[in-house]
Amino acid sequence: MQSPQPLRNGGVETPSPRPRIQAHFQSTVSLQKLRRFNTLILVFRLATFCFTLAAAIFMVTNSRDSNPPHWFDFDSFRFVFAANAIVAIYSLFEMGASVWEISRGATVLPEMLQVWFDFGHDQVFAYLLLSASSAGTAMARKLRETPTCTANNAFCVQSDISVALGFAGFLFLAFSSLLSGFRVVCFVINGSRFHL
């Protein structure tokens, strides 16, 4: 939790104007870099949101009439829907937090809480989404061997699409998780989320 920045700039009894200008220049550069970094995270979160929302909608609209099969009869498909819906809601919240941070230059929660919150949830939800998508894939492949798919092929195709969209959402969430992990370690080492 040390902060080396003041040590680098300080250590002089009578401060000359040069280090101050340099420090100002440095902080402007790091602010710009942080903004670019946050914009990248925002793009990843937007992609995650779109894919997981689409996956959840594809799954929930998979049984339009009252005839079986229904998606909620299969526990793996229920898991796929729940995981995608949870991640979509989480991504929406995180997008809001990112926009807030880019526009106001401050985090919604206290800085330490925010970086740990983002990283922890990214990791857990990435694992959750991958787990659901894998379980969904196993179920979809198993269904292909049963008479369900020959009788109602549209059901199986729509399930496949939903699972595939979930995988795409996972990919972007995993990228966000890497970036937020980087922010955590910057915070632990520098005492701030600025990575310069």
Place this chain on the structure above:
Amino acid sequence: MQSPQPLRNGGVETPSPRPRIQAHFQSTVSLQKLRRFNTLILVFRLATFCFTLAAAIFMVTNSRDSNPPHWFDFDSFRFVFAANAIVAIYSLFEMGASVWEISRGATVLPEMLQVWFDFGHDQVFAYLLLSASSAGTAMARKLRETPTCTANNAFCVQSDISVALGFAGFLFLAFSSLLSGFRVVCFVINGSRFHL
């Protein structure tokens, strides 16, 4: 990729003995910390190895006689076996690399390559193992609804145990992945894997 260490210790034309002693003390402390950190990683890798090896063995010995069902008839179970075997082999290699690093104080591969190799493979293999275990769980649950499990319950129980061991292996691999991620960011920021 900057290395602030020489800057902190240097900047003096005629070096007095005090900074040198201090630097020596600092590097001894960081060496000790690094060794403790590497021992922790080694313990996690050992646990991962044990669990994934046990999972692979439990799966591969699941059909002792020539009567069906066989584990290799189910693609999810083949995936569980393959993922656990791959992670067991990888953990064995990484344990060797950890022991080498603890005993000799140097990495097997060049330092930059080693930290990125560890982190990248940890992440990918953690996702692979979770994906396999989830697919295995979905298949095991689906099997419970079929006559396969009523006819041969031992097969289903042994599959369940194998999948559960895979999940335990994943847990320890995810912890290793966090630690190796920490090492990567230390390397990126400090230019060395020493985290002081």
